[in-house]
Amino acid sequence: MKKYHGIRIVGVGRKAYLEFLRNLTPQILLLGFTIHVGKQLDLTSIDFSNWLQTLIFWVLLISFFFAFSINYFSLLSECFPDIDRLFKRQANKNRDKKLITICSNAALFRSIVKNRPLVLIEIVFLTIFVNIVAAVILISGVRYAASLMTAIQG
Numbered sequence: 001m002k003k004y005h006g007i008r009i010v011g012v013g014r015k016a017y018l019e020f021l022r023n024l025t026p027q028i029l030l031l032g033f034t035i036h037v038g039k040q041l042d043l044t045s046i047d048f049s050n051w052l053q054t055l056i057f058w059v060l061l062i063s064f065f066f067a068f069s070i071n072y073f074s075l076l077s078e079c080f081p082d083i084d085r086l087f088k089r090q091a092n093k094n095r096d097k098k099l100i101t102i103c104s105n106a107a108l109f110r111s112i113v114k115n116r117p118l119v120l121i122e123i124v125f126l127t128i129f130v131n132i133v134a135a136v137i138l139i140s141g142v143r144y145a146a147s148l149m150t151a152i153q154g
Helices: 014-022 024-038 048-079 081-097 101-115 117-153
Strands: none
Touching (some): 014 024, 014 048, 024 048, 048 117, 101 117
16 A cells, blocks of 8 residues: 555545534434433432433433544545554454453554654544534534423424
């Protein structure tokens, strides 16, 4: 595989970035429904009379976190396929040598810093961007849930 020099999100990761943005709408809807369902729950006490709404809330919340993490990691793996190979190689080393995962991840991080500092900078900026997008999703989800509540209540 040929090494790519440049900003990957506008180069080889352009399609993955557009896919990431396209997948934000379902995440906003999931979070909005989660907030709407969870607004009436009292999570400080255990009450089995409201088990169905509680179950729906947790299923929606877990679905949101899965959707967000899958979307983020697919963006990372498409933009940085060489990093994905490094993680797989490190996982194989863990299986062979029975290393502790934290130590192996620290070794992988040192390897990335030493060998590919530009890739590390891109990953940091991409992560910051994704966190900003997560905040926007949260705000949009809350606004959507609030407008849904006012529409239902009349």
